[in-house]
Amino acid sequence: MTEMKENTCCTPTTIIQLPKIWVNESICTGCGLCAEVCPFGLPQMRKNGKYGISDVNSCTECSACQRNCPVAAITLSEQKGCGCLWDARYRIKNNNKSCCG
């Protein structure tokens, strides 16, 4: 996930691209609350009793799992908004304020 980019003039910059959501297995207690709240069934229990996100691309960043995880094991780069065109339009026009509340 780390890629090096040679900058033309000076020092090379490192661009770290994180997956949009991931579960830190060393913290996860396997309580399964994330699987209870995800409307798409993405958090799945692994063989070691911990949870992982099965299909990262299907995640809609609703943040339900991340904000309810009792041990804060889930990292999500959440983007505010409700996934609707009009909300996107409004946010781009009004510096990230919400239109539908």
Added chain:
Amino acid sequence: MAVTYMKRLEEEPDTYDEKFTNLTKGINLEVFEWILGNLDDDDSSILEVGCGTGKLSANIAHSSKRNVIAIDQNIEMINHAMKEYPTEIEGTLLYQLGSFKDLPVNENSQDMIISTFMISELRPLEQQIFLRNAWQVLKPGGKLIIAAEFVPMSIWRLGFKIKRWRFKKKLRRLKIKSTKLVKYFLDYIEPIGFNIIKKREWKHGSIQVLELVKNHKISSKPGYYKPLQKKYMGISSQLRIYRCTLTGQVDRVPIQPGIYQSGNPNRSSPVLVTANYDFTYIKLMRDLRRIDAWILVLDTDGINVWCAARGDDFGNNQLIEAVEATGIQNYVDHKTLILPQLSAGGISIPKLPKQFPFKIKYGPVWSKYLPNYIDEKPSKKPDYMKLAKFNLYHRIRAGTTHTTFLLRKIFIYPLLLAFIGLISSLYWTNKLTWLVYFLSWIIISNGIIAILFPLSNFTRKFILKGTFFGILNLILLGAITMLFHQSILFTILNLPFIYWVSFFSTMSFSGYTMATAPREIQGEYPTFKKIDKILMIIAIICTIIGILIY
């Protein structure tokens, strides 16, 4: 009317008083005089909540020896007041930052609490919390004076609504939230434990001052307000459902937040939490089929659970506020709230305060599974209870809402304009059939998008989905046009409009599908906008040529 605009004035404390007086045409000064004239000599400890520039408190404190504390949430206002009004006087005059949520005085300590033009800034449950908090800090028999803007009686209502609408529009342009309509405030007064003893009205009741007295004989604690039960069966509620289906995404249709009940709940019945969108309420109550349960309706501003959770309208704040204002913990012996699963995107269990009196469980994703959920109490929900499937029925309903939304927000004005244009140019009335075409293209193409939406699941990119449905509708609707008109040129001139409407509608439908991420749609928006503009221009040109020829 005028008070709606208050928020704009609050940005500049120096000119606030003068401009506010202009707005109310001097009535605010009459209100102040009325309050000063009604003070008794033995009202020695007075608290003003929402003191603004501090003028009223200064006048009261300077009129005779009293102890006045004035609070406001706005630090600018407090600074202004402290600069403007000297506090070296006979009694005490203290300005400080504070809120109605946590009054900075002891219980049973105040002779009088004054609040002018503040409650219209509070949400319904906040108004109830304010009344309860005021009750607690007032001495027995202490008085609460409330001045506010109310909705006037009978025919004056219309003028009031029009003025308010104009101010609201202006505020929206300035991107300032307007104040709220004080609708049910009078209903809260008695259940919470006050009696109205004096009242003065200005301008047909659009501005009123109420003098309330704390009624301490019934209980040693303030009471709670509970809204009347709202119907969810029968023709009228079915009409309310249709209203929501046809105006969704544009209109918020709030019901009063508070405690409702399904069946005959008792102290061990479950407590279900939901949003105060009328549609949500009716659906939930119907799905429960009279199972005994308490329903705690939060104030989500008339927005459904999913959208409210994603937009900060169904979160910890609303939940804590509703529990505090309704006293739901006094209704049951257990300590569990069942929340809709889709509210988890707004609620955060770990961030609830330690003293929060309930444990939270997330119920099923759709309310129709609530009876099973309550019955089985699963520790882990089975898949059918927790996976959001966007099935054909949902898509048809969403498609209907979305089509009416597009018609109302985008197409109604051009269509009306074209209608008037064609009607007034007497020669062209035969071209009115074009309007029927437009309407049909919009409705049919949106129907096809809603019904066949899963066909576009090969991609998550909405621009691609839009292109897909654009082409699909070109073929389908093009064929239909050819069948009816048998003219290739006519069909070709119609195609750009069909393509544009389909492309645009697919993009706009994204919000209904539940499966879009804000990042994706926001990322696609700039490209979409460019393509959309080009398509629209081509569509308009071709349509005009079409109208001229045929």
